[in-house]
Amino acid sequence: MTHHGLVGLGTVMAQVEAGLDAGTPAVLWGVRGSGRTASLDALADSAAGRGDRTLRLRLREDSAPVPYGALTDLLSAVDPLDLLLPSGPLQLAVDVLLRRRALPRQGMDPVAVRLALGHVLGRTSGTFLLIDDVQWMDHDSARALTHVLHALPHGTLRVAVTRRCAAPPQAPGVCGPGAVPYELAPLDVDQVAHLLERHALPARWAARMHAMSGGNPGLTLAVARELRGTPTGPAPVGVAAPSHAATPWLADLPEPVAAALLMAALAVDPSSTILRRAGCERADAHLALAAEAGVVTHRPDGSIAFRGSVLRDAVLAQAQDGRRCAAHQALALAVEDPVEAIWHRALAADTFDAGLAAEIEAAAVDARRAGQRSWAGELELLAAQRTPPSDRAYRLARLAAATTDAAAAGRSDLAGKVAAAVRVNRGSPAELIAALLAVVDSAGQAMEEMDQVLSQAASAADGYPSLMAAVEMRVSVKANVCEGRPDKAHAAAARAAELGRRGRDPASEAVALTMRARMERILDDPAAERTLSDALALDVPVDLMGVRNSPQYLAARHAVFDDRLPEARAQLLELLGVAERLGDTADLEEVLRSLAEVDARAGSCAQALQWSDRASAVCLASGLSPGPVWYTAALAETAGGSFTRAAELAARAARISHEEHDMIFASRSLLALGTVQLITGSTVEATRTLERVADLERRQQVADPRILRWQPELVEALAATGRLDEADERAAEATRTTAAYADTGVSAALQRAKAHCAARRGDCDTAAAMLHEAAERFGCLRLPLEEGRVRVALGLLERARRRPAAARTAWKNATDLFQQAQARPWTAWTESLLARLEGTRTVPGATPPQLTDAEHRLVLLVVQGLTNHDAAATLFVSVKTVESTLSRVYRKLGIRSRTQLAAALRT
Known part of the structure; x- marks a missing residue:
């Protein structure tokens, strides 16, 4: 059995089980939806697998008012034979407890109850007592159970309880002072992706779903189930999601708490200080109740953060317009940031006001200068909406600025709003096309469903060469990314270049020539460098084209393909400054990913991991497709992190890219996965994976072998x-x-x-x-990692030829290379090989010497509760392979079942 709440909790649950085995009670705490019940389900399954006696008590809020109600429910779950006690008073106490809900409280002997409960719970050594939502236990039951748990000999009972709370429990509770609290923390983006996969939902939703749910497993699944049947999936970042998924989190909050939450939801940077200034005098008390309900976190410094945007959106959806306007008015006087004050003033009323519109536009300029392109776009749209109809030129100019910001921020929702506003205001073809293409650009890798938008843009651009060039460029990108047709993309780019030239638009021509050169490189056409030179000769500033569309960026990528890594790195660092200054999230992510790739190959592994982490953070904040950043993270992890982690990321990136019909990153991710499988000894799986890469590359007509170097890997596999x-x-x-x-x-x-x-x-x-x-x-x-890999192979060959000294020399040389590059998984690999050669044990923390890395990776998944089918899906192998690998692991470790696996792994 698998449990949704355990995704990402493998380490915590291993610690819980180890503590329980040592006789230490456990308190698993967290907010609503954090996976408390699922955690107890897993512990119950583990106990059942060992044949232990398990008593499970599920408490509810209405349990607390009934004296001894919890003990009544507990004894009702006990085998009737275990309730036969030798003493008359004790038997009478049990009988009364079993009928407790029908009897008055008088006449119950607390001492007899404790003695009877002690006999029942202590009858079988090794009993496992699990109590869900212990906060609802009635006072009498809690006192009796506490006494019994203290009185029973150590090891008689293993006790695990859950408590719904937003902070570590201060009081020891029924488990006693020796209990250890374990937080069921929110999931990260990778774990949300795993959760979605386990429930047959697209992993490409992961970044947006994480933003919507805050990583809360229960809320994630509630929203996901709500969106399962919708055609578009989760809304982009910044868009209000369906609010009824959050209803259980908000249902029982009193009205003053709801009012405080509305203020917090409307504030840009909410804090208890701002709420008090805005009129919420008891803000701290109200926020404490909201925190206990799992709606917000209220930090010691007074700052407030919603536990997921869907909760914030639900608070806003439940508020009437009049209350929202009043709250905006109060906040406009309470905040210190003048830009935010203007924002609240603009939203407090929906009248036309030329002066206010000008102030909002100035605030948008400030936000843009600070790199806050999403907020700048929202402000520009708001400025346009507050502009009087008589000032149509101002309104359209502000809509045009909002279009640029929406595209830079990756906000397809905002671009759609702007496009609708441009239509209503009868904007020019150029203004309408810019808004429509912003919708396309902000779709990122997921361009498969953009045909209708491109058709609308093409109709509006008819007769305008420069505008049609922009449309043809998107057609080219879509043909390459989604269709795997570089020939078609090349033809569209060539048309775009000619249209840009005819329209006397050097920027459009340079972008189109860059795309044409990119396709020529894929097709291994010698004309690629000449075409790229023509694009560079137009001398268009990068600012006018965007970094990722510029010939300067393609020149850096060509340097990467040609192994001119120092040159590539210097060019990319220069372009990084441009991307940071412009604030275009897609550009910034693209450059960061390329820097991670360059440093991973050049042997700056720690720096590669840092670049990759920055790219992931940009992706998470903007809601861009996570496929490319997970592919890059797999490369960085392969170089300097963990082979196991790299395989997980590469497999997930491949699935996401497949879901988004992104053939480019599907190939890249599968190559990253196949390489790790090959390195770690999973040669059959590696061959299967790399053959898929070969098929995809053939279908995409990729002819230049330097772009994606799969051929050597497949030959070796x-x-x-x-x-x-x-x-x-x-x-x-x-x-x-x-x-x-x-x-x-x-x-x-x-x-x-x-x-x-x-x-x-x-x-x-x-x-x-x-x-x-x-x-x-x-x-x-x-290329130190590649050199080291060859020297590892040389050492293996020499060892097979019974030349240990030569093998030792090769592996020491490889170790030196890997240590200098901070290539941790490679260093651990060679140190393990050297240790085996010398007949000693490997360093602590490395993969157990008797398990291959592939076997160890499977074990880590199995001890988290994954079934064979789920493990096979995660590792991209067959169920049969998982079964045979597990059997091999059991033989190596001398065990017979999954239940013994966690203990063996800890040992």
């Missing part, structure tokens, strides 16, 4: 699985395609793969010579 004839065929084909690129890493990687083929055929001298040559070539290219 085929050789490792004994399919040598196929490996030789693939190697021969790759040799032909890489012949012109002998000075790049793809050629050296192919040399490494051919060495594996030679070794498998028994020609070890040839294999060793080829590996030495490949290592030297990677060293000249300053």
